[in-house]
Amino acid sequence: MAPQGPVIAYRAELRDLIALWDADRDVRSFQVRADSHHSVPIIIRGLVAHAVDCARAVLALYESSLPLPAAPVIRVLIEDAVTAGWVLVTPDGWRSSSRAGLINGGKR
Structure with a gap:
């Protein structure tokens, strides 16, 4: 039985998200x-920039028939x-994703 529910065009979604980034990347x-x-x-911003680069790579691989x-x-x-979402909503979450946080477990 085929899955039911909405069909999501993942590549189109990636293209839309990349376009949003490209429109505001110079801010x-x-x-x-x-x-x-x-x-x-x-x-x-660093995590999102990397995610956008990954999205571009994913699209290139899929378009080359290399899923x-x-x-x-x-x-x-x-x-x-x-990780970006976690850093945003977790108090002092930034400590764990900084170099010092990675070394000492986020201790002050």
Whole structure:
């Protein structure tokens, strides 16, 4: 039995998200929440930039009929997205994704 539910055009979704990034990638200032550390938008921007590069690679691989090599790139893209979301909503989450946080487990 075929799965039911909406059909999602994943490649079209990736293209739309890449277009959003491309439209705003030259923006150099951001509003930061008052309760947020100044590192948070820097970390998130880096993760999103990497995720967009991964999305471009995934599209190129699929368009070249190479879906299998795209699998690990998709995993990295998802890790970037989840980590960016986690850094945004977790108080002091930025510490664990900074170099010092990776070395000492986020201890101050």
